Amino acid sequence: MRLTPLLRRSLSAxxxxxxxxxRLWAVFDAKHQNPFNSAELIxxxxxxxxxxxxxxxxxxxxxxxxxxxxxxxxxxxEWKYRMYYHHTDYAGGASxxxxxxxxDKNPTKVLEKAVYRALPGDLTRRLRMxxxxxxxxxxxxxxxxxxxxxxxxxxxxxPRKLDDIPExxxxxxxxxxxFPENHTL
Amino acid sequence: MLRVxxxxxxxxxxxxxxxxxxxxxxAVTGEIVDQNRESRVIKTVLGAVNDQIEKGTHSRxxxxxxxxxxxxxxxxxxxxxxxxxxxxxxxxxxxxxxILLAASTDFTLIxxxxxxxxxxxxxxxxxxxxxxxxxxxFKFRQRTRYQRSYFYRQNYTMLRINGIEIARPIDQ
Amino acid sequence: xxxxxxxxxxxxxTPANRYWKxxxxxxxxxxxxxxxxxxxxxxxxxxxxAWTNAKHGRADLKKTTxxxxxxxxxxxxxxxGLNYFxxxxxxxxxxxxxxxxxxxxxxxxxxxxFRSLVELARNDxxxxxxxxxxxxxxxxxGSEGVDK
Amino acid sequence: xxxxxxxxxxxxxxxxxxxPGFFLKEGFNNGMLQHVPSLARLTFKFCKSxxxxxxxxxxxxxxxxxxxxxxxxxxxxxxxxxxxxPVVVAEYINGHKEELRCNPFSKQExxxxxxxxxxTSGRPSNQKLLKYSATSSISxxxxxxxxxxxxxxxxxxxxxxxxxSAAKATYPTATERVLxxxxxxxxx
Numbered sequence: 001m002r003l004t005p006l007l008r009r010s011l012s013a014x015x016x017x018x019x020x021x022x023r024l025w026a027v028f029d030a031k032h033q034n035p036f037n038s039a040e041l042i043x044x045x046x047x048x049x050x051x052x053x054x055x056x057x058x059x060x061x062x063x064x065x066x067x068x069x070x071x072x073x074x075x076x077x078e079w080k081y082r083m084y085y086h087h088t089d090y091a092g093g094a095s096x097x098x099x100x101x102x103x104d105k106n107p108t109k110v111l112e113k114a115v116y117r118a119l120p121g122d123l124t125r126r127l128r129m130x131x132x133x134x135x136x137x138x139x140x141x142x143x144x145x146x147x148x149x150x151x152x153x154x155x156x157x158x159p160r161k162l163d164d165i166p167e168x169x170x171x172x173x174x175x176x177x178x179f180p181e182n183h184t185l
Numbered sequence: 186m187l188r189v190x191x192x193x194x195x196x197x198x199x200x201x202x203x204x205x206x207x208x209x210x211x212a213v214t215g216e217i218v219d220q221n222r223e224s225r226v227i228k229t230v231l232g233a234v235n236d237q238i239e240k241g242t243h244s245r246x247x248x249x250x251x252x253x254x255x256x257x258x259x260x261x262x263x264x265x266x267x268x269x270x271x272x273x274x275x276x277x278x279x280x281x282x283x284i285l286l287a288a289s290t291d292f293t294l295i296x297x298x299x300x301x302x303x304x305x306x307x308x309x310x311x312x313x314x315x316x317x318x319x320x321x322x323f324k325f326r327q328r329t330r331y332q333r334s335y336f337y338r339q340n341y342t343m344l345r346i347n348g349i350e351i352a353r354p355i356d357q
Numbered sequence: 358x359x360x361x362x363x364x365x366x367x368x369x370x371t372p373a374n375r376y377w378k379x380x381x382x383x384x385x386x387x388x389x390x391x392x393x394x395x396x397x398x399x400x401x402x403x404x405x406x407a408w409t410n411a412k413h414g415r416a417d418l419k420k421t422t423x424x425x426x427x428x429x430x431x432x433x434x435x436x437x438g439l440n441y442f443x444x445x446x447x448x449x450x451x452x453x454x455x456x457x458x459x460x461x462x463x464x465x466x467x468x469x470x471f472r473s474l475v476e477l478a479r480n481d482x483x484x485x486x487x488x489x490x491x492x493x494x495x496x497x498x499g500s501e502g503v504d505k
Numbered sequence: 506x507x508x509x510x511x512x513x514x515x516x517x518x519x520x521x522x523x524x525p526g527f528f529l530k531e532g533f534n535n536g537m538l539q540h541v542p543s544l545a546r547l548t549f550k551f552c553k554s555x556x557x558x559x560x561x562x563x564x565x566x567x568x569x570x571x572x573x574x575x576x577x578x579x580x581x582x583x584x585x586x587x588x589x590x591p592v593v594v595a596e597y598i599n600g601h602k603e604e605l606r607c608n609p610f611s612k613q614e615x616x617x618x619x620x621x622x623x624x625t626s627g628r629p630s631n632q633k634l635l636k637y638s639a640t641s642s643i644s645x646x647x648x649x650x651x652x653x654x655x656x657x658x659x660x661x662x663x664x665x666x667x668x669x670s671a672a673k674a675t676y677p678t679a680t681e682r683v684l685x686x687x688x689x690x691x692x693x
Contacts, residue, residue: 013643019650019651019652024651049428050436052429052430052465053465151665151666153669153671153673154672157671158672176683245642256456257459257638258459262534262537262642263641264530264531265638266529266637268637275540275623276542285459286455286470288469290646293470296453297452298454299454310537312626313624314621316630318524322412323405323412343531343626345534345535347536347537433649465648465649466648468649
């Protein structure tokens, strides 16, 4: 069948439309990442702020799958001093939970709350949160893994432990100075 | 191995069309090591673009024009509304001289800041001169019974873009 | 009975004048919620507030539109490995006078032209590598028939 | 009562004004090859004796021939009737009809309003223009999509992948700089 130029243009236009507004699934590795800085990155992706057709009325955000939530790293002593407040609405019902305690109960909760705070507090917040998929370790269900087409870059390098570095690499590492023999560490 | 972005070469070529190759333009070719190769690249790119222009095989053109303090991205058959009264009769055709950018699918000519007037030509016809919607500018002061309403309507001139053409090879 | 000239006739409080005075207000308050739609005393107060707000709204619209343009441009440049401000400075330094409105339009409608603009700005900014960091690996370094 | 008579029934009924905005659109690509003027008929209704039609009469005496020469495709009617306000009715080729009461206008204002009626293209007046340009081909190079700037080899990678996930630093770390210094000073 031979298409007229006008018809061909309109057909390709509808395909273009679907391509342009395609909703991707991105994956983010939270290992050794600051959850509050990562939350800003994830919130931008959930809102679609990384697309040139972003508009605050347009629902153009991507899905984000976050893995290794149990390995997040909080700065300073925040595991101890960051408190999550809850009130049961009864007298004396206030409670404060430390971040480490929250993390023990649910390893995805700290990041989830961080992303919730980073998103704008309008009616779209719950919808966007429903596109966030958090997993404690690196195992993703198959039905979600098959959607993933995009990888978000981490914000900071994951440091290597001394035990992870092979023996020969450790030996070949240049020594800047040596301790004197009588030096006690 | 020479590695050059086709788009860099395109922008290079476009800068050539406006002015001769300056030291600033040479800095663009940071990835090209050999001077001879650079000139060969420019020749090839310009040749490819000129070939399309001479044979007329390039796709539909679009241009960014500067008109009455505003910029419009236009292509043939477009209508634009300019927020002014133009001293041109209805149905008369004018030529738009200030062109910031002209491109097709395969090449982009970027003006720095304007493209040569003889290179790209954009024609437009005035099809309508009208007023916009009326809006109320309301002034109100508390407790003094002062309130005024002023009404205002903007002037608009509608232009139909007749066509965009590249008149000559870009490196002449 | 007092007879008035035609100039003073509209001063008379007739039911018809009362109706049309209210009619003019209700025409504009038709989309309000509750009694401010149909009760004159409430409607006129809400309308005055709406008219003063509209004045600020016209100014705010320009601001939010400009923010949207900037957000769209930076989304596109960042996926090409360049932030918004080096991009804008690079274009200005190369004497390219394209405005935000047109750049935001090109960013989604003409990706190839936009990419060549980003490359132009990047090569200008490359002189000071601290501003742009490493080139993004999303950029394909190709040789489309130019080096043969 | 002759205020502004309009085809829009909402103005005369008890409904509120709902005036939708409009986008630029011109039928049959008017102005591409040839421009077809949109004004079809212009009717001047006025009184021969009443003071409210004074400036309208002056306009008709001095300006109407110029107007007829200026728009040769339009038909101009003069319709005198007694003791009523002057009205100008413009009818356009798309079927739109616009009526304008001209009682408060001076002759100079009348010239401007009638000039406006000849240059507009027959859409209901006082509508909000929503977009300042209209195009049939929105994108020439194909619009942006999430894969435009994406390198194709990324599609072959199995996600999540460590290579694409690793953070990129702008500056070298202190360790890397020390290692670099050591490497450069080795021949010594």
